[in-house]
Amino acid sequence: MGASSSASAGTVESRVVTTRLSRWRFRNRRWVGWLFILPWVIGFLIFDVLALVLNFYFSMTNFTVGARVPDWVGFANFQQAFTKDKLLGLSFTNTVYYAGLSIPLGMLVAFVLALLLNADIRGRGIFRTVYYLPSLVPAAASAIIWLFILRTRNGVLNQFLGLFGINAIPWLGRPEWAKPALILMSLWSFGQQMVIYLAGLQGIPTELYEAAEIDGASWLQRLLRITIPMMTPMLFFNLVMGIIGSFQVFTAAFLMTQGGPLNATLFYMLHLYNNAFRYFRMGYSSALAVLLFLVILTLTLFVNKTSGRWVYYGGA
Amino acid sequence: MSKKLSRREFLTLGGIMGLGAVLAACRPAAPTAAPTAAPAEKVEEPTEKVEEVEPEPQPVTETVTVEWMNWWGDQREALMDTCIERFEEEFPHIHVENQVQPWDNREQRAATAIASGTPPGLLMVTRAEAQKFAVEGLIVPIDDYIQIRGHDVYDIFLESEIDAMKFMDKTWSYPLPGSFLDNTMWFYNKNIMREFDMDPDVPPVTWQDVDTAMAAMTTFEGGLLETLGLAGPNGYFYSHIYCNNGQYYSDDARQLLFNSPEAVETVEWKVALLEVAGGIESHSAFFEGLDWQKADHPFYTNKLCMQPHNVSAFGHFNTITSEMYNDTDQWGVMLVPYNGNNPSAKPTGISGLAFTWNQVIGAALPANVREAAYEWLEFYTMREEGGGYFLLSQGRPSPVRRFNENPAYYDANPYWDKVREIMEYDIGVPTTPVQTEIADILNRNLDEVWYGMAEPKDALDATYDEAQPILDAFWGEA
Amino acid sequence: MTVSMKQTRALGHAFIYLIAGLGSIVMLFPLLWTMSTSLKTIDQLVVTRIELMPDPIAWNNYVELFSRVDVTKQFTNTLTIVVAAEIGSLLVCSLVAYGFACIDFPGRDVMFVLLLSTMMLPGVVTLVPFFVMWDRLGLVNTFYPLVIPRFLAHNPFYIFLMRQFFRGLPTDLFDSARIDGCSDFGIWRKIVLPISKPVLATVAIFTFQWAWNDFMSPLIYLGGDKGKWTLALGLNALKGFEGETTVHFQMAFSVLMIIPVLVVFALGQKYIIQGVTFSGIKG
Secondary structure, eight states, rough: TTTTSSTTTSSSHHHHHHHHHHHHHHHSSHHHHHHHHHHHHHHHIIIIIIHHHHHHHHHTTTTOOOSSOOOOOOTTHHHHHHHTTTTTTHHHHHHHHHHHHHHHHHHHHHHHHHTTTSOOOTHHHHHHHHHHGOOOOOOHHHHHHHHHHTTTTHHHHHHHHHHHTTOOOOOTTTTTHHHHHHHHHHTTTTTHHHHHHHHHHSSSSSHHHHHHHHHHHHHHHHHIIIIHHHHHHHHHHHHHHHHHHHOOOOHHHHHHHHTTTTTTTHHHHHHHHHIIISOOOOOHHHHHHHHHHHHHHHHHHHHHHHHHHHHHHHHH | HHHHHHHHHHHHHHHHHHHHHHHHHSSSOOOOOOOOSSTTTHHHOOSSOOOOOOSSSOOOOOEEEEEEEOOOOOOHHHHHHHHHHHHHHHHTEEEEEEEOOOOHHHHHHHHHHHHHHOOOOOOEEEEHHHHHHHTTTOOOOHHHHHHHHTOOOOHBBBBHHHHEEEEEEEEEEOOOSSOOOSEEEEEEEHHHHHHHHOOOTOOOBBBBHHHHHHHHHHHHEEEEEEEEESOOOOSSSSHHHHGGTTTOOOTSOOOBBBTHHHHHHHHHHHHHHHHHHHHHHHHHHHHOOOOOOOOOTTTTTOOEEEEEETTHHHHHHHHHHHHHHTOOEEEEEEEOOOTTTEEEEEEEEEEEESOEEEEEEEESOOOHHHHHHHHHHHHHOOOOIIIHHHHHHHTTOSSSSGGGOOOOHHHHHHHHHHHHHHTTTTTEEEOTTTTTHHHHHHHHHHHHHHHHSSSSSHHHHHHHHHHHHHHHHHHHOO | OOOOHHHHHHHHHHHOOOOOOHHHHHHHHHHHHHHHHHTOOOOHTTOOOOOOOOSOTTTTHOOOOOOOHHHHHHHHHHHHHHHHHHHHHIIIIHHHHHHHHHOOTTTTTHHHHHHTTTTTSSTTTTTTHHHHHHHHHHOOTTTTTHHHHHHOOHHHHHHHHHHHHHHHHOOHHHHHHHHHOOOHHHIIIIIIHHHHHHHHHHHHHHHHHHHHOOOOOHHHTTTHHHHHHHHOHHHHHOOOOOOOOOOOHHHHHHHHHHHHHHHHHHHHHHHHHHOOOTSSSSO
């Protein structure tokens, strides 16, 4: 009994059963759902709602270090953000640049590799481990490793490019190359995404492929008509997580470039961090956090809205 | 499942709070452990073995624990443990917990720690953080102790160092390791001077001498820097400005003065030097991946002449190449150059604008813990077997004047006399808690100058326009 | 299969080997460098040439590491947190994900958006207030601040992932089970879980990795008590701040930290590739 919908929706009787079933489903399933999500709801109320409320509250104060109650300033922080913050626009565009490139590239590379490593070749387990390995390296070690690789003079990457006759690129030395360097570095750890796609690929019933092969479909048609549509839930997942993640990009820039050169890698979160812990402007940082939240939320809602059209949930 | 957990959770919470209440009730009313007169002797004779002095008539029976949160990791941890051992021998009723922290996210760790209901007894923070915490009332000043014990802090410490511990007319800490000799002392390589027919016994004294040396000793090969006269011409702007009779802050710290004509002249001088080095990228490429702890740093390989330094450099130098380190024919120590064209300019070093560690005492602690923390602070910074030993073991000079006379330093360092001489050229500058922000703005604008995207005067003016309001806002509120 | 199909397949496989192989070099190089650095002595570290083969090979670095850092203690601490995290993820998160995916309850879509939105708020600013909260509860320097959120399925990433997977399962499964009178909990336990091995294995691997390498929370909540430090803290403490050269120890520690996660991945991998058969469930 596969998802090929051949068996169950056949006779009239089973259709009647299904309708009765759906009514029963509809009436009885209400509150059970809440029971299932209860643990998360509790955590949500304690931590997340509190976090949200605190953030919105602090964004309207001049909260600084310590635990005393700060003064209310209304929208002053937001006003300052839009009129006086010279780095706001820059940090935002830096982040958009980074997200705009790393999300699609990451998804593409991860997806392709997942397809390749899903094939029935020998040693695919080893390959998978190799590709997953980089995402295991702790961020601190990763920073040291990549600082070494990205060196201008005799850096590993430049030596590799030199094999193709490309001149040494000052990766972390020039503003225009710094972001591409970090994007490249982010691609290195696509292993996690790849594993998610692999799991998703396993969820596609083989009967579909068999049926298609019998019908004489080529590998390209199987890819486009079966694999990709059935993978859309996972593509949706990685897209949303990609948006949420890359708009909050922080660690690599913090450890490796501190926002330089010439603020080329000053990402929004780094700017926020500087304001919070170096300048002690927690209230202002909260305002920045709220702004980022709204941006990410809008984008995600947008993607979510359009998902009805391109995401195919094979079952429920 | 979640229900079971919340019951257990609840019981545990209740248990902890109950236990806490019981403990709190048990703590005796702290007798103000009177820091009486006797300790004054200890400071004057640091070389003698200290005899057990019991100034307090009341025997203190309960052990007070001081949490010492610091970032002196790895090998320094062992040194610190030795200091603590010695301290606890002398103060048996105080136990100091050495809480060494991981280095990353230091600021967040410090900020959460001080906000806690039980902050650490002694916390290591930057000068800006100390000032900020002071403004917020999160830490306590130590002036009372100074008064009661009768310490003449200007006699004990270098003036610039103890000044860096002051804010709002109160003292918040004693200095250790201090931030003097930050760019005041330059190393220079005699080998390369000889190679370019320059007199190794006459290092540059004025900016103009540096220009000459730079032009002579900077060469290129295949478009890349081969040898270099001066390392980091674009660095230490805040210090060089004083060598041209300029100032960063006004004396009352209310006015920024780094857009004065002297300052512009300073930047222009540095831009010219940078140009000789082929621009900032050429310079960066020359040093890429190399720092003072790498054996192929150009100074060690005789490809660099002048290198500004701070006090930790000696130790590393000795580790890398002890042979060169001990051979005074190969390298020397010189005083920072000043502008020879400006009759009012003198060589001056700045202490306290860059990284300065303060050790502060949390305000939310009970009185007896604060007292104990102070005892530890004093031992750790003022005593020869404490701070003196700590710094001596690392070959670093001490902010306590007297300790620098220790013959062990002379043995370990071929230029110790010169170092002590140069130390006297440092002056302290006042700063404010918004210093980090101002420094960031300044660096951002100066970066544009180094990359050739802005003129010195415009950059400094732009910095002033952006930074002065921030400073004004701070003083308006303070 | 015809001969030409076999040839196409063989060609396809060769192509895959080529790409995967080349990519592997890129993936592995940084790690080879890590391992090689971990086996160098200080003299070799202070030069900047790229030398992959240390000479001599300082296996002793690993031994010395154990005397510098209390690795065993930190290991057990990390394990405690990880076990709690795994229970939280596999049991509780999958329950919650099932609720979101397979039960149509009122307010579901709103709650789901709320779930996603919790990931969008940077936690930087709430760091201090949350710390103060746990501090007032007296739970700083305990494992509670790290473990409790995990038991409350406070991980939208895993919930979201599992929800996607569950929604992709064919509804016939649920229908046939319901006809047989199975409750939702029963369906979750007897049908969904067994079938969802790929995603469960994935989540188990990610949970392990993430809890294992977590640095911020242990730093803030356990930083004051060295006896409670996790491995991530121990690794970072090796840095020191004027860098006595400890890069080799840092790299050795990193290598040691990667091994358990690799093992978990290797084991979990089998479940990911096991594949799923939908047939044969309750007739």
